[in-house]
């Protein structure tokens with residue numbers, strides 16, 4: 124058992140970290156305020172191979188292991204969790220495209236998806252179904268040329284911003300086996316978007332409803348096999364959950380690094396804050412939480428990479444544990460900054476805001492516990 128990162132893994136981490144420090148961190152606050160991320164960032168990130176982390180080499184991707192991909196998200200999140208998490212969604216979709224798209228669709232879209240000239244969004248949630256995603260109602264009806272989709276997708280990261288959408292819709296009966304996956308390209312007839320959601324965190328990412336009104340989709344845009352869409356959607360989430368956990372970890376680490384620097388400078392009662400044992404213990408507790416979270420996450424990623432039978436359970440456990448530990452650490456670090464932690468200039472309040480949603484999406488942490496409990500009791 125070797126817990127150390129290999130030289131190659133360290134290089135992956137350091138490349139992502141350096142990119143973030145140079146290109147993301149200096150702009151993160153401005154993008155947060157503006158509510159958007161310039162698309163030029165994605166083509167720059169893609170030049171490093173980060174737009175196709177889990178796409179097969181034979182399709183032009185980096186074909187990283189799950190574990191190696193988490194290193195990218197952990198490192199980028201030290202600069203901005205919102206940017207890194209958006210990249211994670213694109214990567215989840217790019218992998219689905221690589222594995223499930225028809226040759227014609229792949230030829231048309233995959234090169235642009237890898238280069239992130241085509242940014243991808245994932246559309247499962249609906250206004251009436253989130254945790255119970257299999258209850259979705261968006262309808263897919265056959266037409267002479269392919270399919271017509273009608274329904275509404277809610278909370279879509281990149282809605283109205285992305286270039287193509289992977290949409291789970293009901294082409295058959297009311298069971299999960301009645302759901303299929305489709306790729307809908309921006310500009311398709313019958314595709315429109317709701318207003319920009321005003322959110323607590325992840326503010327640099329536009330979130331909107333994706334509305335489908337008799338939206339025409341060519342037959343070649345069905346992904347994989349009709350009726351297997353829910354299976355694909357869930358399989359995508361195993362990796363997505365690891366990535367979201369990695370995003371929490373990287374951002375919380377950066378909060379701890381900021382707090383460590385701050386307590387050694389800030390004075391109260393004639394001493395620097397690091398001299399108070401009560402505060403030293405907070406720092407130690409944060410370090411313990413983050414180290415445990417990192418080890419647990421990497422173990423879950425390994426379980427996925429090696430197709431362990433409990434890989435889904437491990438992804439769920441890691442997602443719940445890491446996102447909660449990271450939120451606690453970020454909150455502690457804000458507290459260690461006193462009133463200054465509450466000000467945007469110090470960079471901590473944004474981390475607290477951005478990490479909150481990691482406990483809600485890609486399956487809420489209650490749903491993660493449901494997955495774990497089911498697996499224990501089966």
Ligand SMILES: Cc1cc2nc3c(=O)[nH]c(=O)nc-3n(C[C@H](O)[C@H](O)[C@H](O)COP(=O)(O)OP(=O)(O)OC[C@H]3O[C@@H](n4cnc5c(N)ncnc54)[C@H](O)[C@@H]3O)c2cc1C
Pocket residue numbers: 212244245246247248252253254255277278279280281322325330480483484485486487488489490493
């Ligand atoms: C900023 C943001 C971005 C998002 N991006 C996307 C995206 O790109 N694509 C996408 O498809 N979705 C996206 N989502 C949607 C997200 O995945 C859902 O919000 C999430 O799955 C929860 O669904 P819900 O909001 O409908 O809550 P509900 O399902 O209504 O849940 C409400 C509460 O009840 C709990 N609950 C529900 N059922 C159970 C149960 N059986 N046992 C115990 N507790 C339960 C939940 O955990 C939660 O606390 C995004 C959400 C947000 C906030």
